[in-house]
Amino acid sequence: xxxxxxxxxxxxxxxxxxxxxxxxxxxxxxxxxxxxxxxxxxxxxxxxxxxxxxxxxxxxxxxxxxxxxxxxxxxxxxxxxxxxxxxxxxxxxxxxxxxxxxxxxxxxxxxxxxxxxxxxxxxxxxxxxxxxxxxxxxxxxxxxxxxxxxxxxxxxxxxxxxxxxxxxxxxxxxxxxxxxxxxxxxxxxxxxxxxxxxxxxxxxxxxxxxxxxxxxxxxxxxxxxxxxxxxxxxxxxxxxxxxxxxxxxxxxxxxxxxxxxxxxxxxxxxxxxxxxxxxxxxxxxxxxxxxxxxxxxxxxxxxxxxxxxxxx
Amino acid sequence: xxxxxxxxxxxxxxxxxxxxxxxxxxxxxxxxxxxxxxxxxxxxxxxxxxxxxxxxxxxxxxxxxxxxxxxxxxxxxxxxxxxxxxxxxxxxxxxxxxxxxxxxxxxxxxxxxxxxxxxxxxxxxxxxxxxxxxxxxxxxxxxxxxxxxxxxxxxxxxxxxxxxxxxxxxxxxxxxxxxxxxxxxxxxxxxxxxxxxxxxxxxxxxxxxxxxxxxxxxxxxxxxxxxxxxxxxxxxxxxxxxxxxxxxxxxxxxxxxxxxxxxxxxxxxxxxxxxxxxxxxxxxxxxxxxxxxxxxxxxxxxxxxxxxxxxxxxxxxxxxxxxxxxxxxxxxxxxxxxxxxxxxxxxxxxxxxxxxxxxxxxxxxxxxxxxxxxxxxxxxxxxxxxxxxxxxxxxxxxxxxxxxxxxxxxxxxxxxxxxxxxxxxxxxxxxxxxxxxxxxxxxxx
Numbered sequence: 001x002x003x004x005x006x007x008x009x010x011x012x013x014x015x016x017x018x019x020x021x022x023x024x025x026x027x028x029x030x031x032x033x034x035x036x037x038x039x040x041x042x043x044x045x046x047x048x049x050x051x052x053x054x055x056x057x058x059x060x061x062x063x064x065x066x067x068x069x070x071x072x073x074x075x076x077x078x079x080x081x082x083x084x085x086x087x088x089x090x091x092x093x094x095x096x097x098x099x100x101x102x103x104x105x106x107x108x109x110x111x112x113x114x115x116x117x118x119x120x121x122x123x124x125x126x127x128x129x130x131x132x133x134x135x136x137x138x139x140x141x142x143x144x145x146x147x148x149x150x151x152x153x154x155x156x157x158x159x160x161x162x163x164x165x166x167x168x169x170x171x172x173x174x175x176x177x178x179x180x181x182x183x184x185x186x187x188x189x190x191x192x193x194x195x196x197x198x199x200x201x202x203x204x205x206x207x208x209x210x211x212x213x214x215x216x217x218x219x220x221x222x223x224x225x226x227x228x229x230x231x232x233x234x235x236x237x238x239x240x241x242x243x244x245x246x247x248x249x250x251x252x253x254x255x256x257x258x259x260x261x262x263x264x265x266x267x268x269x270x271x272x273x274x275x276x277x278x279x280x281x282x283x284x285x286x287x288x289x290x291x292x293x294x295x296x297x298x299x300x301x302x303x304x305x306x307x308x309x310x311x312x
Numbered sequence: 313x314x315x316x317x318x319x320x321x322x323x324x325x326x327x328x329x330x331x332x333x334x335x336x337x338x339x340x341x342x343x344x345x346x347x348x349x350x351x352x353x354x355x356x357x358x359x360x361x362x363x364x365x366x367x368x369x370x371x372x373x374x375x376x377x378x379x380x381x382x383x384x385x386x387x388x389x390x391x392x393x394x395x396x397x398x399x400x401x402x403x404x405x406x407x408x409x410x411x412x413x414x415x416x417x418x419x420x421x422x423x424x425x426x427x428x429x430x431x432x433x434x435x436x437x438x439x440x441x442x443x444x445x446x447x448x449x450x451x452x453x454x455x456x457x458x459x460x461x462x463x464x465x466x467x468x469x470x471x472x473x474x475x476x477x478x479x480x481x482x483x484x485x486x487x488x489x490x491x492x493x494x495x496x497x498x499x500x501x502x503x504x505x506x507x508x509x510x511x512x513x514x515x516x517x518x519x520x521x522x523x524x525x526x527x528x529x530x531x532x533x534x535x536x537x538x539x540x541x542x543x544x545x546x547x548x549x550x551x552x553x554x555x556x557x558x559x560x561x562x563x564x565x566x567x568x569x570x571x572x573x574x575x576x577x578x579x580x581x582x583x584x585x586x587x588x589x590x591x592x593x594x595x596x597x598x599x600x601x602x603x604x605x606x607x608x609x610x611x612x613x614x615x616x617x618x619x620x621x622x623x624x625x626x627x628x629x630x631x632x633x634x635x636x637x638x639x640x641x642x643x644x645x646x647x648x649x650x651x652x653x654x655x656x657x658x659x660x661x662x663x664x665x666x667x668x669x670x671x672x673x674x675x676x677x678x679x680x681x682x683x684x685x686x687x688x689x690x691x692x693x694x695x696x697x698x699x700x701x702x703x704x705x706x707x708x709x710x711x712x713x714x715x716x717x718x719x720x721x722x723x724x725x726x727x728x729x730x731x732x733x734x735x736x737x738x739x740x741x742x743x744x745x746x747x748x749x750x751x752x753x754x755x756x757x
Contacts, residue, residue: 091326104315104400
């Protein structure tokens, strides 16, 4: 089945700053694809190029089988978007907003249907300025679905929400793919990506540095595993550091914490070492890398400056 | 089209939910109307000469403040950025916003007219022409509003830019201050402001010769409006993050400035600038206003002596008896708020005040000698001497006109006249006597 969203070699510069460089990915029907990256990595620019808010410098954008750069209006008919922040007029009600935006499209869903789907029935007649952050964001999602889209772009949809609202919204996003809708979402919340996304791409300095299902990323050969080791008597730090594959070693009392690129080889060498020196293992934990650790490993821990994310 | 209809309806609905917008859009023009009504209370037909000015102020405020405030506010909130994600083109959304504003301006203008009619203004002479002139004025100022909306990066900037246009237009642009009262340099400068043409076009439709007499003004409004729309379209911005700063953007202000200058220079070259006092409005003066000193001199100054029993007036040095002082002070205090002394028709107002003296005389009230002096002071508080002489002359020339008052107890003087005919005679006599005092004409007993 052809992808609903296909991005090839997308590049966008803001003067001297390369915000996005040769980015490429596909999103299949019924798939939730996450674009992960630190602030300023190029996520929002990628979304804005796809929506037409910004003109890409080079690259191909295919959305719903249409040329995303030349058939812009037709793409808009089929694409749903929820931006990082959508502020509607203070006095408009959710029902009025859905009717207003619905009237802009050839094909549109009924306001009542969307109010029910996004759990806004009780607040249908409330003025926008009285809605909570979670309700506003649910309304933004409902607006993204007002044209019964084939693809939906969500730019950090849960940013700034309290845990309860975030949990509710994730439920709404998870249900989006049931109708075959392709969902592309950006986030820097790795739990969210792990929970929601079928596949993710990690973007850093405008480039995609890894792509795959969250499980594949944490299980990939290059992913480091974490080890916590307590022996009696304690091993010297230099001894642990000499074990194969060990990095990021920290010793605290008798406990050694480190990461290894080859857990089997490290543990075999550890057993040999203890047998030679006459020690024994008191406690040992080996854990696969989390998505967060993969993310930090690939992107470093520094956030980009915001100037790279948004145009000057 | 369905989307635009919905957008238009939503824009109107949201406007009526915005209390501040209602105050600015509807109450603000009515405050100007009330101020003009009070300011020009002596004119024979209330507000008729100022309908063009009042409607222009309403349109100017709604188009140069209301429209850009709405557009910039929505752009700042990110609403236009959200609209951009839909298939509706920018021009259609702007057009819908403009049409909504035009309808709001029409409703505010209709309210102004209704209140003016209720206050005594006569109906516009050319209603269809008024609708056409109003549309042209709205077009011109909405064009300016669009330019302001595209130049301003935020709502406070709208206020600053709007005031830069609004205040000069009011003061030296012929909108709030009549052109005839401006110095010659300001009258020449006013030709470069669209406000002047707006007032001329609207006033011609309300009380003048119709649109045929103001073709130049209508064309000027059309050119200024078109230039504003072109510049507004070229400078259009979806996003608050896009700032108005570039040199090429400033260059797009040239069509607007060029249109203002071209219209002003053309007006100068075609002789539209030298406006004679009163020529802006075409309201025929009241008959009494056309009286001349010769008419006054032709009055019959045969009247009874001031110290007689008919139409007496105390001499300047005479002081009332002690028991009358309090009553006269009371009358002097009450007279400025006495309703018959505040009626809009200046002739009837003067006649009513003359009745105070006349009724006291007919009823042989002890204060009869002193009340005429109080009445004359009150009359001079109301009108300049020359105007008062004309009105008194008119009353003396037409003693049978108007209505008479036969009871003045509500100013604290317990006096009632049984014979209205006698009151009318005394009013005539006091009119002659006052004219004689004001002009120095000798009376003959």
